[in-house]
Amino acid sequence: MIDAAGNIPRVKNNFERQWAESVENGEVQKRFDALKERQKLPLKDKIRESEERIIEWHNAFDGNVGISFSGGVDSTVLTWLARRLYPNIEAVFCNTGLEYPELYQFVKNTPNVHIIKPKMPFGQVLKTYGYPLISKKVARGLSILRNPTSKNQNIYRLYSQGINRFGEPVNGFQVPERWKQTFLKAPFELSDKCCEVMKKEPMRRYTRETGNVQFIGTMASDSKQRQRSWLQHGCNAYDLKNPHSTPLSFWTKQDVLQCLKMFNIPYANVYGDIKQNRETGKLYFTGVQSTGCVFCGFGLHMETQPNRFQRLYYSHPKLWKYCMDTLGLRKIMQYIQDNCPDKCIRNKFKIEPDPEPYKQMSIFKERSQA
Known part of the structure; x- marks a missing residue:
């Protein structure tokens, strides 16, 4: 029943309740501070701690583990790190058909990589769901705003006004006005579904079929969502519906480049060479800075x-x-x-x-x- 404020009251679930309690008692701030301290560690210390997380995960699942391998430099460093400890770990690559040819060639030349494919081709994903533009959050929000129903009133209000189902303001969800003006009447749909269909679902299917629980090469510095995931679960997320380990979570992009350079780790040549900026001292690639799906507009x-x-x-x-x-x-x-x-x-x-x-x-x- 909707109240006078237009809310549809619901009891907070366990996850929401635990997160709220962690924020109130200062636990989240402590974890955030701990993350920042870890991100400042020298590379040799980060390598040692990442190896500890890899060993913990490997032992927890009796060696039934695999590496989610995109062919990008993050997963390349992760694969190098994991195979220093366990040389026979299988890596799995999802061939979406949207990779740089140099990246795909690098994957094929990497030993012990199992290649899988999504069930739906990307062209069909675009027709069925929409185009990946602006950001995942904005694309999801615009999709909701363009398709209101009697069942999505709460989520509609979250993206239209930035107010959750409890009538509380929430930062970061309201779709900015410029995107509303641009896309609400566009003759095409926007969606954040492509990654789910093209990568996540095939990986979950692989895990179900093989029993190999995945290492993933993501970092907290990649996005707010990944940062929050680390604050909630740490590197090894045992309690999720789809458990996974992110041993590089507290690394930065500079750590990845430094590791590649220091240990002369082979990587896809689409990135070009690693150079150092004379003014800032930071390392950079002379080619593409990131790979992912070539088509992506996020x-x-x-x-x-x-x-x-x-x-x-x-x-x-x-x-x-x-x-x-x-x-x-x-x-x-x-x-x-x-x-x-x-x-x-x-x-x-x-x-x-x-x-x-x-x-x-x-x-x-x-x-x-x-």
Whole structure:
């Protein structure tokens, strides 16, 4: 029954209650402080602690473990680390068909990798659910706002007003006005389902079929959601419906690059070489900074030019054309340029780069031939 404030009262579940208690008694703050301290540790100490978490997880499941291997540098370092302790651990790679060809070649050349595939091709995912744009949270929110029902009133209000089912304001959920103006009447859907269909479901299926519980190479510094997951469960999440271990959770991107460089660990050549910025001292890749799905539009609005697709235009022209024309990204980006009220954002969604400045993107091909 809805009360006068429009709430549909429900009792907090165990997870919500425990989290609220942890916030109130200061336990979450203690864990946050502990995370920050771990992130400051030197690499050798991080390696030692990560190895401890790997051993704990391996022993807890009697060796029935596997490595979720994307071919990216994070999972590459994780695989190197785990196999220093247990050389025969199987890695599993989900071939979505959306990877850089250099990445897929690297995966095929890596020993003891089992390759699986999603049940639904990506083109069908786009038609069934919608396009991955802006962020997972915004895409999910817009999907709810575009499709209200009598059963999603609470979640609708969360994304439209930022108020939860208890009538309490919640930060970070209300969809920003500029995205509402741009997408609420768009002739296409947005969705955060692609990762679930293309990667998570196949991995869960693999775990059910093999019994191998996964190591995953994610870090708390990747996103607020992953940070919160570490605050709740630590590296080894035994009590989840789908248990998993994230031994690198307290690492940073700089740690990953330092580890690759220090131990001369092979990695996919689409990243280019590892160089050091003379001014900041930070390490960086000369090629792509991250891999993932080539088509993905999450975070595109936060990039400087050339954006990921402008770079793709020169580095992998066939992939660029496939994304733009076969999968329909050209019409999506053009729609955003025509309809977004924010001029700065509109410019982020340019499709092709200016002719000359970015031909240096051949760096990918140069390193692949080295």
